[in-house]
Amino acid sequence: MPESTRVEDFLRRSAAAYGGKTAVIAGGRRLTYAELDSLSDRLAATLQAQGVERNDRVLIFMDNGWEAAVSIYAVLKAGAVFVPINPSTKAERLGFVMRNCRARAILTQARLQPVVSAAAINAPSLRFIIAAGAGQTTSDVTSFETCIATPASPEPHGGTDEDLAHLIYTSGSTGEPKGVMMTHRNVEAAASSITTYLGSRADDIVLSALPLAFGYGLYQLIMAVRIGATLVLEKSFAFPQAIFETMRTERATALPLVPTMTALILQMKDLQPGALPDLRYITSAAAPLPPDHIRRLRALFPNVRLYSMYGQTECMRGTYLPPEELEHRPESVGIAIPGTEAFIVDEQGKRVDPDTIGELVIRGPHVMQGYWEDEEATARALRPGRNASERELHTGDLFRADADGFLYFVSRKDDIIKTRGEKVAPKQVETVLHACPGVAEALVIGVDDPILGKAVHALVVRSDASLTEREIIRHCARHLEDFMVPKSVEFRVSLPRTDSGKTSRRLAAKSMEATS
Template identity: 65%
Template sequence: MRFEQFLIRNAAANGAKTALVTDRRRLGYAELDDLSTRLAAAFAENGVKRNDRVLVFMDNCWEAAAAIFAILKAGATFSPINASTKADKLAYIVADCEAAAILTQAKLMPVVAEALALAPGHAPFVASTAAPGGRIPDGAASFEECLTAAPAPVRHGGIDVDLGMLIYTSGSTGRPKGVMMTHRNIDAASESITTYLRNTPDDIILNVLPLAFDYGLYQLLMAIRLGATLVLEKSFAFPQAIFDRIRTERVTGFPLVPTMAAMILQMRDLEPGFLPSLRYLSNTAAALPPAHIARLRELFPGARLYSMYGLTECKRCTYLPPEELDRRPGSVGIAIPNTEAFVVDDEGNRVPPGVPGELVIRGPHVMQGYWRNDAATERMLRPGPNPWEKVLHTGDLFRTDEEGFLYFVGRKDDIIKTRGEKVAPKEVETVLHAHPGIAEAVVIGVPDPVLGAAIGALVVLSDPTLTEKDIIRHCSRHLEDFMVPKIVEFRTELPKTDTGKVSRRLAAETLEPAE
């Protein structure tokens, strides 16, 4: 069924139950349902139609959650955009998906205005929350006034094979690609994940990850699917405040990324069992080191720890049952329910245990493809074992043990995972090369115990007066914060292959690790 039906159904069954907790507002299921219905009506009145794409350019707030379900109720496709996205990238996305509307916040309106100026010919409806004092930014309608629309359901005629979500992810070319997910894809992924996590309507899940990051987004989708409660925080910058929130709200589920785990394990004043309400912890984005797994289990003795692997193109691929942690702490487990995962060689033949190869995923949660990018789609979605299906070639190298448990070996492409985000080196290099004082640059990932990988840059200068701070400041003006290099080293020339092409592998061998 279409995914908004989960909200409608749970609002009818238990409308008074808390659906969402934020720093500014608590929303019950009936209230969230009503607000999203009103927003959907306002979108329709402003030209949003079935299958239109609508950008949600907000941080973690109740308005973003209401907007996502409103877009679905309007029959449209939502696209969550990281609040740190810069104008040139936002302009590319607006033009690429021909966005019919943008929902944003007053503090982000300058970025929206600049992006629209960079995307001539595109004039989406823009609704913004009010600035302090109640002023609505120029060029935007009032998000608050949209909530006053008559609560009449929009009759759009959509079905579950319509696109529900278009989520942009970095690609090896440096241009983000729009991953197309239908309502049926989202339904299948959320059902599978909530099954192995053993989620119930009694769960209270705390999420600090951006809703623009699919791991964070699915915490909202999974909670609404179940009729559970989501506690939505903006970041993990102040861990003690998050711990206080967990205690106050009696949180049962806490999704992590390795950066957060490293921060927790660096804290010296935490006693085992200090968060007794937690039933489970989960980790994805990058594998946790076995030593971190062991220490987390000591610190949270009453919680089950799920080590997982996934990618935006299918949301989740594998999970390690917690009872297997002692036997295989380095494994990312087995295929999630209703999924098949197997390893193949370059010819597409399945390989025996212990032999590295590319991981392939079959299942109803596999994407439909990349938005208007047939070439990239064909590289990732290839004919499967049955004539009617396509399977997902992940581009990541894995091996299995004799019992079929999977182990991550490495990446076939150059994408860097840092702080749980994917970064295309080409995108950072493009910004570096735009500086008039930089002649050449190559960007690589450097192993880092906290970030997973730090963004490192080797740079050849044409202006010898430039400093490391100058380059980082330049990158900060044009890139999201997680994409800004943490390490900059100067070279007189970059390592190259015999054909004269800059070699990332050789560059990685010469760059000093992060401290």
């Protein structure tokens, strides 16, 4: 019989092969594969005893930590669907998710119970709460520690790899968040493809400060467990020097980053090349890295393979740039990940020629099943493919491809700024801004202008406090066409971000409206 592709079986197989090996390191706790397998069995048995059944939705509302890792596999072993929620989420949004997916239970932490209680008031489907660090059991809350104290095994649930494995709620550019549905088969396809092009190994030690509620962070756990590697979980990247010390102590070989983290690393004054001697590869996703940041990262980590990638929650990963291509195409996000296809179409859905801008389409077994109970949004994103049973993901992102087929992100469709009758892609301006000495981070948006219609406005975080607006505009004027040069520059301590840490034009525009 073919090997199971259910995600919980990744853990069972690794526990059988690497039982005494460290699987997860978090907050001073080290779990071996045998312990992660046993503890998740115990919690899964409790979930079933409390009434959780196959395909029920269970929220995981926790910090990055070993309890979250145990919870993810416990929900899957119970036959249910896990729904990871960022611990910074407020009660209103948490309550929406509870009601929207009709959550049966929530796994959380004692410090987050006030938020859970406020959110649960109008969530009739929620039957029980399990909280870590809650101390004694109450009528409303079951102790996580009690649930994992006694050996137990979950009952067989009869699930298949076509069942949903997880729902991840996207921030969405407008309106309420949407639940992205991924089956066990989708998860296996994505994890298999990514570990293939990364050349992931069982002896890898991956340090991740990305939230487990964020697809990029979640898959660090899923992929590590799938191949028998070790995952070091950190709650944040706020103190990169401490992170690097942990990496040296644990001899980390892999570091997943988003552009925000890269900006913090590049601001470290005393970081010398070769500071992480065991590091084998770095990955970057969430948003394309500016070429200047790529150049500086490569100088700091000269013997490390750097993977620039593109993805969406709706497919987890879409493209990657082979590290050997960085020298020749630093602005590219590469080619389709193994076993998938990525191509560009025009407004009529026809494939375009090289160097023609159009919408990126992703095709493959890693593409989502759709948005939870939102047929209209699903129909916009998933459209009929070349095979009768297939649907392809229309990403809503504008791309172009060069003559060799390498892909370049241009903009979100709705981010294009129309000014002076011209179209400006914010990323192109941001690339120039990031190359300006003294700029740590930059975000470009369009603001209303009575003459131009929209004016290009730059939000900038400085690494040099003496840098002026005039100097930035002059720098841009040397490298951009006149209509692309920012009309104004606003200095900020930090840029608006989504829960996943990605800079957000929508939040930036809202903050501008609120202060106008």
